[in-house]
Amino acid sequence: MKALLSKINLTALALLLLVLPSLNSCEKDKDDTPAQQTHAIGGKWTVTSFLFDNVEGIGLIIAASELEFKPGTASKGDFSWSITYKNNSTNTTTGTYEIVGSKIKLDTRGDEILEYNLEISGNALQIAGDFNHDYITVKAARK
Secondary structure (H helix, E strand, O other): OHHHHHHHHHHHHHHHHHHHHHHOOOOOOOOOOOHHHHHHOOEEEEEEEEEEOOEEOEOOOEEEEEEEEEEOOOOEEEEEEEEEEOOOOEEEEEEEEEEEOOEEEEEOOOOOEEEEEEEEEOOEEEEEEEEOOEEEEEEEEEO
16 A cells, blocks of 8 residues: 555656646746836946955955946946046946846946846945855945
8 A cells, every 4th residue: 555655646746747847937027127226226326335255345455436327228228337446547347237126237248247136225226246256245325
């Protein structure tokens, strides 16, 4: 009797595993981008904190940094990110951005596509995620 129940359980499990993939929707997922994030990101932002694995970069190696987002559509547009280092050299990266849900993708036009977690609350912005083996957290205030 135990052997029969065991075979029935295995058969039921196998059938369940075969049926589960078909339960997944084939319909395109709805864009769950919060409207306030897509519209609120536009404008210039002054970086107030730039953490590399919990080590503050502002004042240590970075003198100043600024982000600018120019919306083109509800969730896409152009961006510019300038970083001035303590040795007075400046690096400016430009490209396009796309917001999907609570993520932002920064496409540097062929160099890289960087994907970060995005939070916007009023005049405060935070971008966080992996960058070249470091976890970075960038906080900025609207100019």
